[in-house]
Amino acid sequence: MGVEIWGDPAIAGVIGLLLGSFLNVVIHRLPKMMEHQWAQEHAAYAAGAHTASTPDNGPTFNLWTPRSRCPSCGHSVQWYENVPVLSYLFLRGRCSACKVRISARYPLVEILTGVLFAFCAHRFGLTATGLAWAGFSAAMVALAFIDWDTTLLPDDITLPLLWAGLLASAARWIEVPLFDSVTGAAGGYLSLWLVYWGFKLATGKEGMGYGDFKLFAALGAWFGWQALVPIILMSSVIGALVGIGLKVFNNLREGGYVPFGPFLVGAGLTAMVFGPNAILQTVLNLLGL
Template identity: 65%
Template structure:
């Protein structure tokens, strides 16, 4: 719906992006913890009945994306509605909890603002229609995955697999400009290419160079852009990762084991491909 593209569509989707960004902050913070709780429950189920009963703990309170309500992690102050307005509340509170004055991470408004900008760009470029909504969802998923992977070195299946299937469905509905066969082979090629790199590296060095979540994320990018985009996207991710990795190493901020997650760079390459197109990536790096 290019005829509706422009400022009105950008404004409406930008406002929606602020709200979605606020929810993404919840996802980024809680989903890894939910995964840990799920893994703990699965481990308990594998124990014998006798062992499980001997070590059983009281049933934990519900913890998911909806409950409990957001609280200050320092003093437990429950966030009121007017303290939870995207970006504006952070500015009004001057970046501090209203109860205990503990600083609030600047990443919260950064995620909200970035989501709003991405959604606004989709509205400006595609207008108010299925294409803009599809790519807005794509943007939100990549932003959440990038932050989660940077924090925890995890790329949750809860996001990567729906993103992959959404790319195939969007191609089938002609919402992405990618033909369904290209999207299908993009998903296959994305997964297998990194899977082969993983095993080659492991056989040579005896170490794991990346996780299975990276395979699934690259497969999802292949589903959205088609197999033709795999080389530009992986090259862009590698260049970004190398530059940021060198900067982090020079500053002495490498995490334990010297590991830098690859998912955030894949996500950033995917967003770059969305905005500029995969061919522009090759041109930018001189290929």
């Protein structure tokens, strides 16, 4: 019986560890790919070109090429140095060539993804529903770390995540009626869009980016319109607390900006694990209500 209970989560957890290793690549490279594309488009515009971009004759750089290298010495990471978590422990968190310390965030992303995949398999089994929520979890992990590092929420992740939620609802892989999913997506986008313009008209500043609208719309698609208020409350309260803490310890980045995406992600994952109603109760407890 024990093997039957833990077999599916164990399999999913291993897959999650492997995918977490790839997510580290996505987190590091996707923003650089976006910046490179923007630079090409800007150069083409400045040159008066009629096309959106100019041919790039530089070395290939994408999610697959070149191979992973140590940023300090350029050592090419071998396959046995890239085994999730185990390689980090074996190398004692250092490059095998130059011995420079490797960030502990790499195994953290792998472990987090593995745990989330194991949870999805434990709750939903190795089913279409479990696969859908595992994919949701992977996208959430990537978005949180990318936004924290760069204040970017790439359309390459947020928009597929939005459509995946709508399709999962239509296919009945998730327990959210299609009408609730569609209205959740629309409500999520429009609510933050209105907040953005209200804040900008009042202060002349931009309080958030369009990526936050799209991420909140995606969460609305996955959880329905009823979950929008609990999710935005939790992400706002925790985001404010973290922002205050960073300010107190003088750890705010230049401009005093704290990305909102990671807190939306945290609320979304909490909704997946405990349900939106539990989020609302948690927020009320934090506020002492």
